[in-house]
Amino acid sequence: MDDIGRNVRVTLQPTPTKQLESYEVFATPMTAADLPKLHELSIGVGWPHRPEDWALAIELGEGIVARDEIGRVVGSAMWFPLGDAFAAIGMVITSPRLQELGAGSWLMGHILGRVAERGKVLNATRAAYRLYISLGFMPLSPVHQHNGVVGALPAGPRHARVMHPQDAAAIHALDSVAMGAPRPALIDRLLQMSTGTVVERGGAVTGFALCRKFGRGHVVGPVVAESEEDAIALIAPHAEALEGQFLRMDTRQPEGPLRDFLVASGIRHYDTVTRMGLGAVPQAPGPALTFGLVNQAFG
Structure with a gap:
């Protein structure tokens, strides 16, 4: 990445350095060397x-980190490409002491400048919702x-099979x-690190679920599935294999059979965030729909 702060195309016009009251922070490109401090953050x-x-x-x-005068990482923000036209924004964190001092807006200014004309989506926590509204994002x-912790699974559809390597093209x-x-x-990366299930009809894969x-x-x-019934069938083998262990799923699905199945399996509702968009956002034509996210950063 080139120097942070060049070619910024947003109203905020962020600079590489920001004075927060008596506290000065610096924006630098994120690298793998930052991982331990990002984990602490x-x-x-x-x-x-x-x-x-x-x-x-x-x-x-691609991301940036905010560092204080002694090199501590006190903020982060990232974006992830969705083809050539869109981007997902995530991993936006500021340390609690800086949250009320404009650090979030400053970090987002850098990221929006990097993403430029791409359509943008993100998942906003309650704490960050007003910030994203102020930047022009709209709730979706x-x-x-x-x-x-997964318990005994309720009765439900069980027509998924184990994913095979030759299913990769259909999953993409x-x-x-x-x-x-x-x-x-x-x-590609998720396929390397996940177990998978698929639903197949007429010799064609019509849905899949990955677990990692x-x-x-x-x-x-x-x-990804064409119906809640298929989504449940895809999830069930993963939940069954993880009985007694902690399992998470993020879904845009409203109350109904899928979420009832999760709750009955011990995977209870914990929190709600808001998917938001700025500019054009990706549209899913169907019939395959996303019932479970990779995570809140990737979408």
């Missing part, structure tokens, strides 16, 4: 990300975080349709 605000989760984000995205839909195609944009590098280690345990996502 996320722990400080209660996020569950492991160093491995940060490493995946750094591998697949709620995202419901479910997590918990389904994710692009359901996301409304391609993200081949992300899906994340945060306090595991996460199921993405989950």
